[in-house]
Amino acid sequence: MRDMQNPLTPEVLADPVALTRALVDIESVSLNEKAITDCVEEVLRGVPHLRTYRHSNTVMARTELGRPQRVVLAGHLDTVPLNGNFPSTMRGDLMYGCGTSDMKSGVAFALHLAVTLADPRYDVTYFFYEAEEIESRYNGLTLVSQSHPEWLQADFAVLLEPTYGIVEAGCQGTMRAIVTTRGERAHAARSWHGVNAIHGAGEVLRRLGAYEARRVTIEGCDYREGLNATGIHGGVAGNVIPDLCEIEINYRYAPDRDPAGAEAHLREVFAGFDLRVTDAAAGAAPGLDSPAAQEFLAAVGAAPIGKLGWTDVARFAAMGIPALNFGPGDPNLAHHKDEHVELTKIRDGAATLHRWLAPA
Ligand SMILES: [Zn+2]
Numbered sequence: 001m002r003d004m005q006n007p008l009t010p011e012v013l014a015d016p017v018a019l020t021r022a023l024v025d026i027e028s029v030s031l032n033e034k035a036i037t038d039c040v041e042e043v044l045r046g047v048p049h050l051r052t053y054r055h056s057n058t059v060m061a062r063t064e065l066g067r068p069q070r071v072v073l074a075g076h077l078d079t080v081p082l083n084g085n086f087p088s089t090m091r092g093d094l095m096y097g098c099g100t101s102d103m104k105s106g107v108a109f110a111l112h113l114a115v116t117l118a119d120p121r122y123d124v125t126y127f128f129y130e131a132e133e134i135e136s137r138y139n140g141l142t143l144v145s146q147s148h149p150e151w152l153q154a155d156f157a158v159l160l161e162p163t164y165g166i167v168e169a170g171c172q173g174t175m176r177a178i179v180t181t182r183g184e185r186a187h188a189a190r191s192w193h194g195v196n197a198i199h200g201a202g203e204v205l206r207r208l209g210a211y212e213a214r215r216v217t218i219e220g221c222d223y224r225e226g227l228n229a230t231g232i233h234g235g236v237a238g239n240v241i242p243d244l245c246e247i248e249i250n251y252r253y254a255p256d257r258d259p260a261g262a263e264a265h266l267r268e269v270f271a272g273f274d275l276r277v278t279d280a281a282a283g284a285a286p287g288l289d290s291p292a293a294q295e296f297l298a299a300v301g302a303a304p305i306g307k308l309g310w311t312d313v314a315r316f317a318a319m320g321i322p323a324l325n326f327g328p329g330d331p332n333l334a335h336h337k338d339e340h341v342e343l344t345k346i347r348d349g350a351a352t353l354h355r356w357l358a359p360a
Contacts, residue, residue: 008043013115016108016350017095017343023104023111024088024097030078031138033057033130037077040111040128049118050126053151057130058140060151061114063123070123071292072157072321073114073353074141074312075107076132083337096340101329105341106160109327109350113357120357122292125154132312141315149319156292157316158353162329165345165352167297167304169221169324171311173283175251175262176230179204180274186241194241198234201245205229207269208249216254219286221306223254227269249275252308255283284314287322299356300326326352 007026012018028036037057044052044061052061057077062070079099088097095105107128114126129140136142144151181201186194213225227249234245249270253262259280267275287293288304297304307313307325316323328345 006039006042008039008111013043013112016105016112016346019108019112020100020105020341020346021088021095023107024086024095024099027082027086028078028099029081030131030134033077037128037130040077043111044114044126047115050114053148055144055147056140058128058144060125060127060144062125063120065119065123067121067123069156069292070125070154072125072127072152072154072316072323073110073160074127074129074157074316075103075110075160076129076140076312077107078131078133079104080133080335085337085339093343094340095343096338098339100341101162101331101339102334103161103327103329105329105346105349106162106327108346109160109353112350113353117354117357119359121359122357124357125151127152139312139315141312145315145319152316152319152321154321156287156290156296157313157321157323158296159311159313159316159323159325160327161311161325162327162331162334163325164330165326165328165349166302167300167324167326168307169219169286169288169304170223170255170284170317171307171309171313171325172223172225172255173253173257173259173262173314174279174281174310175253175259175266175277176279177249177251177263177266177275177277179247179249179270180276181245181247182274183241183243185236185243188239188241191241194243197242197245201232201234201247204247204270204273211269214254216256218254218256218306219288221286221304223306224308225254226250226252253283254306255285258282281310282314282318283310284317284323286324287317288324290322293322293324296324296326296356299352
């Protein structure tokens with residue numbers, strides 16, 4: 001156990017702003033989440049209306065009120081590496097520091113509600129997990145979905161990632177592929193004896209340049225696709241006609257396509273070329289039709305937009321749980337040295353979640 005006193009005191013837990021600051025000031029770079037998880041677990045175990053479980057440095061607490069619907073509030077406890085931005089500092093209405101936006105202000109929402117709301121209108125699962133910022137084999141949500149899938153059973157999930165106080169629904173999928181062109185080596189002085197694979201890449205680049213990406217509207221949310229070359233490799237030596245060129249492709253696709261559909265589309269675009277998929281992650285549909293989601297949107301009171309980047313909502317969607325992103329931080333500031341969050345966004349977002357979950 002920790003020998004220091006838990007900074008998450010009852011007064012701190014009662015105020016989402018103070019709680020954000022206290023969480024930011026417990027350093028928790030990925031794979032170093034033990035101290036913060038110990039503090040959060042100790043708080044949750046002291047709450048009589050919650051049952052609390054822990055797996056590694058992931059902790060889950062839930063109400064068991066027998067409500068017909070269960071919702072998840074989820075946030076990761078880790079941050080990217082510090083960058084001269086620890087501990088937190090205050091400047092007017094702004095709190096600066098590593099994790100202020102991504103996403104300890106969101107974690108503070110969930111922890112504040114877990115402690116202060118004894119009779120929510122849905123049963124609530126509060127889920128605080130480790131290692132979101134690094135490879136998925138460490139991700140606490142992935143690990144628990146394998147070891148204790150029943151912990152995550154729910155009708156709807158809110159991931160408290162930074163969205164600047166609006167709802168970003170679903171997320172786009174992503175696929176990486178390599179298009180290879182082949183030729184035949186020859187001496188550059190007698191190039192007509194060979195076939196230049198780099199010249200062969202010209203047609204691939206032409207198709208990419210002429211490509212018109214789709215814009216898709218699903219459940220009122222706009223998703224804008226993108227198909228881009230992100231790298232190109234070829235060449236043997238300064239006097240050799242190259243026999244191989246590889247173009248790396250990244251495709252960001254709307255959630256009306258699954259990975260198989262995305263691959264089929266890439267094969268169509270690059271028909272006649274050798275294409276190999278190297279990595280794929282499915283997107284997630286907005287999933288706004290459940291009653292809990294509709295009531296959440298009503299509490300927010302602003303139209304949702306589509307999430308363009310890939311987030312852990314896709315992991316919830318893969319478990320059959322519709323999920324959306326909602327948090328106070330500005331997503332454009334995540335991972336920046338001057339990462340910060342507006343105190344009014346914390347107060348407004350906490351009030352929104354309280355409006356949604358408080359008994360009718
Ligand atoms: Zn995050």
